[in-house]
Amino acid sequence: MKLKSSTLWILAIALGVAGGVALFETQSTQKQAQQQQQAKLFGFAEADIQQLTLKLGDRTVQLDRRANFQPGQTLWELRLxxxxxxxxxxxxxxxxxxxxxxxxxxxxxxRSPAQLAELGLDRPRAEITMRLKTGQQHRLAIGQAGFDDSFLYALVDPPQPLPGKVSVALIPKDFQLATVDRPLAEWKQPPPPPSPSPSGSVTPSPTAGPTVSPTASPTASPSPTTSPSPAASP
Incomplete structure (x- = not known):
């Protein structure tokens, strides 16, 4: 069965449109993945982190991943x-x-370096230095919260010295919970729960049986005598 030339043209156009849509969707997906990767603060995986050093004002928290981790141990060691x-x-x-x-x-x-003070980045509330397994280091400086208290101002791997225009990232507020607001005691391994003490055997106390009180037997009362009813008068 031969197809008309008009039908062939329609099939060709349909195939071309389908191919164009597939190519557009592929390019769009790749572009979204690239944008998400560029939006990430850092490009490393969680397992790549070997050491963390937190500077919180005059306090320092150093965390090192154990080289020879064994069951029963914590994965990280702490130095306060x-x-x-x-x-x-x-x-x-x-x-x-x-x-x-x-x-x-x-x-x-x-922002210019002079404007960083307005964002709390001239003296960051928290500075995190990360050392990876490869020896590469990264740095994150956390300033104050934004105007609507939904994000934090931060410097991601800031160059030294700072250039005339500094890139300031707006990062999730969760970083404040993980660093600034966390008490030093919470970085330590929590103590194990106390083991329950063995309870002594309880001897049941004897219970007194019920006392039956004697009941008096009822005395039959004499039945009343019925008097004859008077006869009706004529």
């Missing part, structure tokens, strides 16, 4: 203010490392 190493709270560390590896910037604004 340069002190001795102790087990860290893996939950607190995981919350921070997850944010560092997966968070995206809401947007980026440009």
């Amino acid at each position: 203010n340069g002190g001795a190493a102790e087990p860290a709270s893996d939950g607190a560390v995981a919350f921070l490392t997850s944010l560092l590896a997966s968070s995206q910037r809401d947007r980026t604004i440009e």
Whole structure:
């Protein structure tokens, strides 16, 4: 069966349109993935982080991933203010490392170095230095919250010295919970719950049986005598 030339043209146009739509969707998906990758704060994975150093004012929190991790140990070691190493709270560390590896910037604004004080970035509330397994280092400086309290101003890997125009990232507010607002004690491994003490055997106390009170047997009362009814008078 031969097809008419008009039918062939329609089929060719339909195939061309379908191919164009498929190509557009592929390019759109790739562009979205590229934009999401560019919006990420950092390009490393959570498992790549080997060491974290947090500077919180005059306090320092250093976290090191254990080289020889064994069951029963915490994955991270903690040093507070340069002190001795102790087990860290893996939950607190995981919350921070997850944010560092997966968070995206809401947007980026440009400010001069003199304007950074208005954003709390001349003296950051928290400075995080990350060292990866490859030895590469990254830095995140966290300033104050934005005007609507839904994000934080931050510097992501700021160059030194600062250029005439500085890129300021707007990052999730969760970073404040993970760093600034977390008490130092919460970086430590929580103590194990106390083991229950063995309870002594309880001897049941004897219970007195019910006392049956004697009941008096009822005395039959004499039945009343019925008097004859008077006869009706005629």
